[in-house]
Amino acid sequence: DVKVTQSSRYLVKRTGEKVFLECVQDMDHENMFWYRQDPGLGLRLIYFSYDVKMKEKGDIPEGYSVSREKKERFSLILESASTNQTSMYLCASTDRGLYGYTFGSGTRLTVV
């Protein structure tokens, strides 16, 4: 069964900490994405990557960066966590084929 694995389901961090959210896929997909989901706002695209070493800003990149050193791993970095980054973070990957996007289970991050 193909999978996108996010390293943590729940995470609590302090304001100002540097936070790493890890995402690993085992489907050899080129394309990977990070979204955040907040009530009433839907899923908003933070960053995406269409190839190893390639990264593009999504709609809300401020306060975030990403790393993709290997094809299967796409990491989201909160440089200095703030309370307004408390959210559900969803990673996804796709080969843009018939099976659409495969999502991870999500990481619910709380910044205190």
Added chain:
Amino acid sequence: SQQGEEDPQALSIQEGENATMNCSYKTSINNLQWYRQNSGRGLVHLILIRSNEREKHSGRLRVTLDTSKKSSSLLITASRAADTASYFCAPDSGGYQKVTFGTGTKLQVIP
């Protein structure tokens, strides 16, 4: 980026009834996808319909696409309590266009 807008925002039906939700989008697409999200989890891909298709079935799911109206609908027949979830559409323009998701339709199926 291309974003779908789902309608209605919320829908409550009795078990056994059919549920219909709609999606509108703004620019031309290669395909349109529907996803389900159970509370607090990631999205699960349900079905993909290509721009040259008008209707597609998968089990109890029926998707239609009208590219002239830039709209799609998802019909769930004979709904079950387990269908309770949020449903999202994702219009994909292909290439390096970003796919974004709207706020979804929250479906409640009452046993």
